[in-house]
Amino acid sequence: xxxxxxxxxxxxxxxxxxxxxxxxxxxxxxxxxxxxxxxxxxxxxxxxxxxxxxxxxxxxxxxxxxxxxxxxxxxxxxxxxxxxxxxxxxxxxxxxxxxxxxxxxxxxxxxxxxxxxxxxxxxxxxxxxxxxxxxxxxxxxxxxxxxxxxxxxxxxxxxxxxxxxxxxxxxxxxxxxxxxxxxxxxxxxxxxxxxxxxxxxxxxxxxxxxxxxxxxxxxxxxxx
Numbered sequence: 001x002x003x004x005x006x007x008x009x010x011x012x013x014x015x016x017x018x019x020x021x022x023x024x025x026x027x028x029x030x031x032x033x034x035x036x037x038x039x040x041x042x043x044x045x046x047x048x049x050x051x052x053x054x055x056x057x058x059x060x061x062x063x064x065x066x067x068x069x070x071x072x073x074x075x076x077x078x079x080x081x082x083x084x085x086x087x088x089x090x091x092x093x094x095x096x097x098x099x100x101x102x103x104x105x106x107x108x109x110x111x112x113x114x115x116x117x118x119x120x121x122x123x124x125x126x127x128x129x130x131x132x133x134x135x136x137x138x139x140x141x142x143x144x145x146x147x148x149x150x151x152x153x154x155x156x157x158x159x160x161x162x163x164x165x166x167x168x169x170x171x172x173x174x175x176x177x178x179x180x181x182x183x184x185x186x187x188x189x190x191x192x193x194x195x196x197x198x199x200x201x202x203x204x205x206x207x208x209x210x211x212x213x214x215x216x217x218x219x220x221x222x223x224x
Contacts, residue, residue, distance in 0.1 A: 001158065003102050003163055003181070003212055003213045004103060004155075004157055004161040005102060005104075005155055005157065005161060005163070006100060006102050006103070006105070006163045007132070007151070007163065007164045007165065007180075008107070008166075009107060009165060009166040011025070011109075011167075012167045013165060013166055013167045013185050013202060014118070014119075014124075016201070019086045021086045024086075025079065026048070028077060028081065029048055029058050030048055032074055032077050033047060033058070055144075056144060056171075057134075059074065059109070059134065060140070062074065063139065075110075076111075079110060079114040083117050083121045089122055089124075090203075093122070093124065093203055094123060096202075096203050096205070099206060099210065100127075100206065100213070101214070104127055105128060105129050105130040105155070106128055106130070106131040106132065107151055107164065109133075109141035110134065111133045112135070112136070115131045115133060130154070132150075132155075136151075136154060142166070142171040142174065143170045143171045143173070145174060145178075148174060148175060148177075148178045148180075152178065158179060159175070159180045160179040162175075162181070163209060163212055164180050164183070165183045165209075166183075167185050167186050169186075169189075169192065169194065172194050173194030173195070174194070176194035176195075181196050181212055182194060182195055182197070183195075183197045183198070184199070185199055185200075185201065185205065187200045188200070
């Protein structure tokens with residue numbers, strides 16, 4: 001089946017961890033949890049780690065264990081971060097995205113307004129069509145299967161028509177279960193279960209993605 005969509009994760013994928021941006025989001029997650037659950041900073045940090053490991057996101061853990069909490073308030077608060085001082089346009093990324101065939105979209109556990117601000121700050125919003133955020137997936141984040149099924153329903157296609165680019169192997173493993181091709185973006189990342197290709201930086205995905213979309217998968221098999 002021809003590739004119709006290239007879906008990119010946002011945080012620590014389209015922009016890297018070195019920006020410190022998602023670290024600031026993490027600090028706001030812990031601050032919110034501290035306030036709402038009356039925890040110490042150390043307890044909030046431990047709970048965030050526990051929920052991320054068990055559920056994929058802090059949000060999913062909160063929904064499961066604390067359904068009384070206002071998750072929309074949580075999502076809005078943790079994403080109230082000024083991106084202007086942390087991100088700048090990256091010419092190599094711009095060139096790579098401009099050359100990619102197929103429709104490009106965002107598939108994120110964040111919220112759409114956050115994604116939109118980041119893409120605009122990086123000067124690449126024009127390359128992306130759909131933004132599928134955690135609200136669009138009925139508050140189910142990756143790697144929960146329901147999030148992927150909802151994303152495919154919104155796109156109106158099968159998994160085999162998509163490529164997912166993400167920094168989390170477990171997110172890619174679930175994508176592969178839906179028939180998607182997968183690309184891991186992580187320094188030192190390795191091909192493995194559910195991970196078809198691995199690169200160190202987002203700019204390096206261009207060759208792999210072009211070949212996948214063009215149906216020339218054998219020419220990139222050396223990355224596997």
